[in-house]
Amino acid sequence: MNIRIGHLYPDLLNLYGDRGNIRCMMKRLSWRGIDAELVEYKLNDKVNFNDCDIFLLGGGSDREQKLVCKELSSIKKDFKKYVEDMGVVIAICGGYQLLGAYYQMDDESVEGLELVDLYTVQGEGRLIGNITIKSDLFDMPITGFENHGGRTTLGEGVTPLGKVVNGFGNDGNSGYEGVIYKNVIGTYLHGPLLPKNPQVCDYILAKSLSKKYGKDIILDPLDDSAEDRANNYSQALN
Amino acid sequence: MSLRKTLAILLSKIINRISILLGKQGVTFCGKLALKLCPDILRDLSSQVREGIFVTCGTNGKTTTNNMLNSFLKSEGKKTVCNMTGSNMLNGVVAAFVLSASLGGKLDADYAVIEIDEASTLRVFPHFKPDYMLLTNLFRDQLDRYGEIDITIDILLRALELCPDCKIIANADDVLCASLAKKSGHDFITFGINEPCKANPASTSEIREGAFCQFCGERLDYDFYHFSQLGSYHCPKCGYKRPLINYNATDISLKNGLSFKVVGSDNNERALSSNYRGFYNIYNILAAFSAASETGLELKNIDAILKSFKPENGRMESFKIGECNVLLNLAKNPAGFNQNISAVMEDDSPKDLVVVINDNAQDGKDISWLWDVDFERFSGANVKSIIVSGLRAYDMELRFKYSDIKAKAVINIEDGIKELLTGHTNNLYVLVNYTALYNTRKWLKSMED
Numbered sequence: 001m002n003i004r005i006g007h008l009y010p011d012l013l014n015l016y017g018d019r020g021n022i023r024c025m026m027k028r029l030s031w032r033g034i035d036a037e038l039v040e041y042k043l044n045d046k047v048n049f050n051d052c053d054i055f056l057l058g059g060g061s062d063r064e065q066k067l068v069c070k071e072l073s074s075i076k077k078d079f080k081k082y083v084e085d086m087g088v089v090i091a092i093c094g095g096y097q098l099l100g101a102y103y104q105m106d107d108e109s110v111e112g113l114e115l116v117d118l119y120t121v122q123g124e125g126r127l128i129g130n131i132t133i134k135s136d137l138f139d140m141p142i143t144g145f146e147n148h149g150g151r152t153t154l155g156e157g158v159t160p161l162g163k164v165v166n167g168f169g170n171d172g173n174s175g176y177e178g179v180i181y182k183n184v185i186g187t188y189l190h191g192p193l194l195p196k197n198p199q200v201c202d203y204i205l206a207k208s209l210s211k212k213y214g215k216d217i218i219l220d221p222l223d224d225s226a227e228d229r230a231n232n233y234s235q236a237l238n
Numbered sequence: 239m240s241l242r243k244t245l246a247i248l249l250s251k252i253i254n255r256i257s258i259l260l261g262k263q264g265v266t267f268c269g270k271l272a273l274k275l276c277p278d279i280l281r282d283l284s285s286q287v288r289e290g291i292f293v294t295c296g297t298n299g300k301t302t303t304n305n306m307l308n309s310f311l312k313s314e315g316k317k318t319v320c321n322m323t324g325s326n327m328l329n330g331v332v333a334a335f336v337l338s339a340s341l342g343g344k345l346d347a348d349y350a351v352i353e354i355d356e357a358s359t360l361r362v363f364p365h366f367k368p369d370y371m372l373l374t375n376l377f378r379d380q381l382d383r384y385g386e387i388d389i390t391i392d393i394l395l396r397a398l399e400l401c402p403d404c405k406i407i408a409n410a411d412d413v414l415c416a417s418l419a420k421k422s423g424h425d426f427i428t429f430g431i432n433e434p435c436k437a438n439p440a441s442t443s444e445i446r447e448g449a450f451c452q453f454c455g456e457r458l459d460y461d462f463y464h465f466s467q468l469g470s471y472h473c474p475k476c477g478y479k480r481p482l483i484n485y486n487a488t489d490i491s492l493k494n495g496l497s498f499k500v501v502g503s504d505n506n507e508r509a510l511s512s513n514y515r516g517f518y519n520i521y522n523i524l525a526a527f528s529a530a531s532e533t534g535l536e537l538k539n540i541d542a543i544l545k546s547f548k549p550e551n552g553r554m555e556s557f558k559i560g561e562c563n564v565l566l567n568l569a570k571n572p573a574g575f576n577q578n579i580s581a582v583m584e585d586d587s588p589k590d591l592v593v594v595i596n597d598n599a600q601d602g603k604d605i606s607w608l609w610d611v612d613f614e615r616f617s618g619a620n621v622k623s624i625i626v627s628g629l630r631a632y633d634m635e636l637r638f639k640y641s642d643i644k645a646k647a648v649i650n651i652e653d654g655i656k657e658l659l660t661g662h663t664n665n666l667y668v669l670v671n672y673t674a675l676y677n678t679r680k681w682l683k684s685m686e687d
């Protein structure tokens with residue numbers, strides 16, 4: 001078996017160690033004997049959504065996000081089709097914000113990809129700190145670090161990724177964090193997200209394999225004792 | 239002569255003495271107190287400096303470069319004021335001056351050689367206007383990730399407006415430093431390494447930030463890299479390119495320390511060699527040399543200084559504990575860590591390694607930057623065993639696991655180091671981030687006796 005991972009604009013959207021997420025997916029595939037391949041799409045590269053089984057959209061600074069935004073309008077339609085066809089996407093921080101309709105900053109509004117019904121508005125001060133959330137998808141809590149000025153509001157009936165155990169989450173008020181829509185996961189959690197949260201990584205990998213090979217694929221278990229230690233430690237931080 | 243001034247100086251000296259006796263860092267407290275008692279004290283004392291004030295700014299290498307410049311000037315018989323310990327915010331700068339002054343409020347100094355935290359320049363420059371600003375490099379730091387480097391550049395530009403006559407001595411190979419110097423409109427000169435260096439082929443796997451033109455926003459093209467974003471660049475759109483290098487390092491050798499030639503834009507040559515290690519130290523030496531040359535001094539004694547230099551403050555500082563040679567080195571951010579890895583790799587003999595990662599406020603609470611460091615390179619570095627330690631040892635353990643490198647987590651730093659002191663290679667590298675440095679260094683020193 002083989003999985004191709006597309007990293008969108010790593011030269012601009014790599015503020016929070018997002019290459020750690022890529023590395024985590026690649027290793028957890030190869031440790032199971034599944035071939036993994038990385039395709040990096042830089043600004044101005046043509047993205048063909050049929051070429052990859054997972055796309056990762058990371059976070060950048062506001063300035064970098066504005067630069068990417070221009071590019072996004074050209075891939076919007078194809079990206080939408082990929083998502084509606086159950087394509088797998090993991091979007092983090094700035095990338096999460098770009099999934100929605102727009103990101104309203106103080107002085108201007110950045111248009112989003114409109115893949116998921118959500119929008120983001122810049123708030124007073126940044127929401128910064130360690131964060132732990134509980135998702136119905138997993139027994140193990142998801143834990144990491146958040147650092148965002150935007151407050152994200154989900155549309156009616158849109159499912160959040162989890163409930164905030166400690167930290168701020170989508171907007172610091174709702175008690176919810178992230179979003180899950182079809183096979184798209186969006187979240188403010190970095191740290192990076194996947195190495196300490198192997199349950200999320202394996203969920204994404206299983207979804208992409210199942211879609212690609214047209215059957216339910218259950219991944220072999222790995223020795224995750226180091227991952228569990230880091231996850232537990234991070235949960236205890238405030 | 240005001241009573242408050244005398245009192246400020248006296249109390250600072252007493253507190254500093256007590257702190258030293260107690261083995262504590264009291265420098266910033268001295269500065270705070272002195273400024274409170276006598277708000278004018280920094281302006282007063284700095285105005286007594288006879289020949290010139292240097293300030294050193296930049297993300298990495300500040301302390302090393304600044305202290306080296308200080309030694310260079312002293313070796314020419316000059317009297318100096320210097321914040322040697324690296325306390326580089328307003329209070330630390332105040333303390334350096336106050337502790338050098340006499341109780342009568344007199345300062346006997348030809349030069350002040352002061353490193354300043356970039357964000358603190360705006361608070362310091364209202365007190366004195368430097369004659370020279372030495373800019374080492376501007377890397378994205380783990381602390382200001384979200385704020386980006388753009389904010390640091392903006393602060394430095396505003397601070398430079400406060401001292402229009404300040405001459406900038408900038409790293410030409412760093413596009414951010416060179417662009418900043420140009421943008422400021424100040425008089426500036428540069429140092430750098432004009433040609434690719436054969437002794438230090440740049441790592442191809444190193445993760446680089448996309449570099450964009452500071453003048454038109456276009457992505458920059460690089461002809462080559464030395465490391466991180468340092469190299470030769472040009473903008474394909476507006477034509478901005480690396481400026482002419484006034485002090486150029488050539489003929490670089492990394493064998494048995496560092497040696498190279500500095501060729502000035504006047505074609506004068508000067509061979510330098512030192513027992514420093516690590517390619518990045520060429521930039522530090524070059525920066526200090528360029529700054530010292532600007533004074534017009536002959537610099538006839540600096541060879542001895544470079545050769546006898548004993549690194550301190552955990553910058554490649556060595557300890558001998560029993561049979562084991564321990565080398566302690568600080569790294570605060572991805573660029574610093576990547577350079578440290580290169581320095582470890584310059585030693586091809588068998589070695590052991592301890593990596594200590596804390597996440598206190600001064601380290602940055604967010605440790606995701608660990609994944610921007612090329613730890614994979616250790617797999618080719620003849621490292622026999624690795625222990626990861628500090629508050630975020632488990633994150634570091636994972637970082638190694640996902641590089642297919644075996645490492646064991648021992649949260650307590652002393653326990654971690656002890657495990658590799660005996661019965662191993664007797665060649666131990668200890669890499670620490672900021673808040674782990676002080677206690678680790680103190681403990682290593684105590685083990686030496």
Ligand SMILES: [Zn+2]
Nearest residue numbers: 451454473476
């Ligand atoms: Zn340009």
